[in-house]
Each structure stands twice: as structure tokens, then as C-alpha cells.
Amino acid sequence: MRIIAGRWRGRRLDFPPATAVRPTPDRVRETLFNWLMPQLPGARVLDLYAGTGALGLEALSRGAAAAVFVERDPALVRALQANAARLEAPATIVAADVPAWLRQADGLFDLVLLDPPFAEQPSGPLLATLQARGLLAPGGMVYLEAGQAQAPPAGYLPWRSGRAGRVRYHLWRQAGAGGA
Numbered sequence: 661m662r663i664i665a666g667r668w669r670g671r672r673l674d675f676p677p678a679t680a681v682r683p684t685p686d687r688v689r690e691t692l693f694n695w696l697m698p699q700l701p702g703a704r705v706l707d708l709y710a711g712t713g714a715l716g717l718e719a720l721s722r723g724a725a726a727a728v729f730v731e732r733d734p735a736l737v738r739a740l741q742a743n744a745a746r747l748e749a750p751a752t753i754v755a756a757d758v759p760a761w762l763r764q765a766d767g768l769f770d771l772v773l774l775d776p777p778f779a780e781q782p783s784g785p786l787l788a789t790l791q792a793r794g795l796l797a798p799g800g801m802v803y804l805e806a807g808q809a810q811a812p813p814a815g816y817l818p819w820r821s822g823r824a825g826r827v828r829y830h831l832w833r834q835a836g837a838g839g840a
Contacts, residue, residue, distance in 0.1 A: 661714055664690055666721030668747055673712055675739040681711040684775060684805060688824045689718055692803060695820050695831055696771065699801060700724050703770040706795070708758045708786070713740045715773040715803070717749060726750040728767065732757050762789045770797045775805040784813045791815050796834050804830045 661673045661683055675681065684692075692715075693700070701723040707716030710729035720727050729744075729751060731737050737755040744751040754761060758776070772790060774783055783804055790796050801819065804810060809828050812818050816832040823829070 661712060663714075663718055663721045665693065666718070666723065668717070668721040671721075671747065673714055673717065673743050675712040675743075676735040679711075679733055679736055681733075681736060683712050683714055685824055685827065688805070688822070688827060688829055689714065691822055692829065692831065693718055693722055696801070696803075697722070699771065704768065704797070705771045705773065706730070706767075706769040707773045708762075709774065709776045710740060710753075711736055711775065713743055713751075715775065716751070717743065717747065719771065719773070720747075720749050720751065724771070726752075728752045728754060728769075730754045730756055730758050730761050759786065759789070762786060762793065762795070765793060765795060767795060768797045769795055770800050772796060772800070772802045774802060783810070787813050787816065791834075798834065800834045802832045802834075804832070806830070 663671045703724040705719045705724045705727040707729045710731040713729050716727040716729050740753045806828050812832045815835050817835045819831040819833045821830045
């Protein structure tokens, strides 16, 4: 897996092959980051269920200011730490279960990347926690990757969506903020 564009374009990301991780396909990443290009410079990114870290590292490569990666698999956490160190990325790697971490998290994020294992759907409770904890900046965006089409829950407006094979992906904006 490689970074598609930005300052680290073409740089390889190493991750352990013996995990259940489902990396976001290149075509989907390219589409997502084309959509996000105006929002990325200086953005604070939260990559939940980070897996390989490809989404968050791609955002950093394309101009995001900093990223927090949350992943519970120890092998993937070590790989994320190694990749971030090799790239000298402004990244914080958190080894934790996403729902538990969100309940005590603080900070303000412009973009949340949410790519949970398909078996752990629905994402509604996670998005509600983001709102309840005030983690999403006004006008902030949430990217969700899922095994089926999803309507945005209360508090979010659809921005863009697409499909690649069995992967459905959605970009939503926080309602009532940022000129949605």
C-alpha cells in the first residue's frame, strides 16, 4: 500500500499481513481526497479504527496539520507507530477500543475518518458520541466506510457518497454549521 498524493506521494506503508484489516481501496481513497481537497490544509484529523493508517496518513500527506489514530490491534498499532515515525508525521497513535476512547476523548477535529469493521456496524452511536462530546469542529466532516448504504444520523447532512465493489462510502457534514 502506498500514499497516493501529497508530500509523501509514492511512499510505501508497511503493515502486518496476518490481520483482519480491510484497507481502503486506492480508487476510493483517491475519490475521497479529491472531495476533501479544499478542507484538508491545516485540518485536525481523527482516524478511528485506523487499521493501516492509510486514510489519516494520506490526509497528512495532503496538508492536514495533525492526526490522531485510534486502533486496538497491537500489531497494527506498532505498524502505525513505525510508519508515522518513518514519515516524521505529526501523528498521535492511541492503542484503544474506539467506543471506550471516544467516551473520554477531548479535542476538536475538522475531519473524522470512520472505517470500522463491517461486522461492527451501525456507526450511529459513535457519531452521536462525537456530537455529545463536542469533538467535531463547526462545519466538520465525517467520512464513513461501510458494507451497505447508510443514511446520515441526526445532526449530519449528506455531502457525497459512492460505491466501489462491496464498499459504500459516505462523506457527511455536521448539520447547522459551516454553511451546510
